[in-house]
Amino acid sequence: MILFRYLVREILTTAIAVTLTLLVIVISSRLVAYLGSAASGDLPPGLVFSVIFFRLPGFLELIVPLAFFVSVLLALGRLYVDSEMTVISACGIGPLRLLLIVLAPALLVAALVGSLSLLISPASTGHARQLLHDAGNSSGLELLSAGRFRVINQGRGQVTYVDNIDKDSGEMMGVFAADRYTENDGSSRQALIVAERGHSRTDPDSGERYLVLQEGTRYLGQPGELDFQVMDFDTMGQRLETPRSTPIYRKQDTLTTAELWNSRRPDSRATLQWRFSLAILVVVSTLTAVAMSRTNNRRGRYGKLFPAFLLFMVYLVLLNAAREAVSKERLSPLLGLWWVHVLFLLVGLVLIFGGDLRRYWRARQQAPAELGSH
Numbered sequence: 001m002i003l004f005r006y007l008v009r010e011i012l013t014t015a016i017a018v019t020l021t022l023l024v025i026v027i028s029s030r031l032v033a034y035l036g037s038a039a040s041g042d043l044p045p046g047l048v049f050s051v052i053f054f055r056l057p058g059f060l061e062l063i064v065p066l067a068f069f070v071s072v073l074l075a076l077g078r079l080y081v082d083s084e085m086t087v088i089s090a091c092g093i094g095p096l097r098l099l100l101i102v103l104a105p106a107l108l109v110a111a112l113v114g115s116l117s118l119l120i121s122p123a124s125t126g127h128a129r130q131l132l133h134d135a136g137n138s139s140g141l142e143l144l145s146a147g148r149f150r151v152i153n154q155g156r157g158q159v160t161y162v163d164n165i166d167k168d169s170g171e172m173m174g175v176f177a178a179d180r181y182t183e184n185d186g187s188s189r190q191a192l193i194v195a196e197r198g199h200s201r202t203d204p205d206s207g208e209r210y211l212v213l214q215e216g217t218r219y220l221g222q223p224g225e226l227d228f229q230v231m232d233f234d235t236m237g238q239r240l241e242t243p244r245s246t247p248i249y250r251k252q253d254t255l256t257t258a259e260l261w262n263s264r265r266p267d268s269r270a271t272l273q274w275r276f277s278l279a280i281l282v283v284v285s286t287l288t289a290v291a292m293s294r295t296n297n298r299r300g301r302y303g304k305l306f307p308a309f310l311l312f313m314v315y316l317v318l319l320n321a322a323r324e325a326v327s328k329e330r331l332s333p334l335l336g337l338w339w340v341h342v343l344f345l346l347v348g349l350v351l352i353f354g355g356d357l358r359r360y361w362r363a364r365q366q367a368p369a370e371l372g373s374h
Contacts (some may be wrong), residue, residue, distance in 0.1 A: 292304045
């Protein structure tokens with residue numbers, strides 16, 4: 001029991017450290033992309049961290065299996081390099097017993113990954129997509145930020161700029177707006193508005209939204225010509241076009257597991273098998289990690305890290321390729337992704353017990369020859 005707790009603690013501690021490291025790397029890359037969208041005005045700055053938060057389960061369902069695989073390699077590799085595994089073997093702990101000990105935390109991690117992929121991740125991913133969809137269907141004022149130009153209507157060239165925005169009241173100070181004004185005869189002129197203050201208001205009767213500007217000047221004319229109309233105003237309302245609300249398309253990764261289970265579509269079956277495969281991946285890859293963690297002082301604890309990581313990535317790529325084949329009906333759902341797990345299960349068993357089986361076979365071959373010589 002002491003040895004069991006020691007090995008499990010070593011593996012899980014390393015797994016947590018590797019998971020946090022990989023999570024920081026992934027979040028940093030996604031954060032840069034979302035901050036770029038916020039800087040260009042396509043995403044409200046306040047939604048950046050909300051979207052990241054709801055995308056976390058989707059990140060973790062892929063990060064955790066890799067982190068646990070690497071943690072088994074590093075933890076057991078250290079035991080081999082420090083000759084602790086020699087002492088453990090002398091205590092009667094063989095390859096099978098060691099594998100059973102490591103499989104205990106592997107099953108725990110597999111249950112965690114299964115809950116993420118089957119229950120938590122679909123709901124959180126759907127919520128993140130809903131946030132991004134609502135931001136895309138906003139009128140544009142919600143995406144305004146102080147000191148930046150915001151295109152409200154690309155077709156009309158409607159642009160708004162504000163010097164400052166009061167975060168509590170939403171009042172805008174130093175407002176500049178540019179728009180195209182169409183005459184009855186079809187000709188259009190440029191309208192420029194400069195105002196001291198402004199705010200958005202929704203008409204309670206019609207439901208129309210207006211940009212209400214106060215204490216400003218409106219310039220109407222054609223650039224390059226002298227025929228301009230200049231009008232000072234105390235209060236002026238500019239109607240905002242209600243954007244077309246496009247329906248959100250629910251992708252396969254946002255469907256619940258129950259919906260996928262009841263669906264007959266090939267892409268739904270592929271997605272369902274993929275979700276189960278992430279949990280199976282943890283257990284099957286543990287066999288490979290236990291086998292390839294065997295090292296010595298000359299190789300070091302990182303000696304087999306690259307080939308083991310390469311084998312893990314081949315496993316993951318084959319799963320993804322099988323998922324794509326099932327979704328496009330190039331592969332039977334009965335065969336599905338399961339053949340990949342069976343293949344790497346055999347690879348792991350051969351790597352762990354192959355050497356012992358070869359030695360046992362040679363001993364049996366040599367035994368009759370020695371008896372015949374006597």
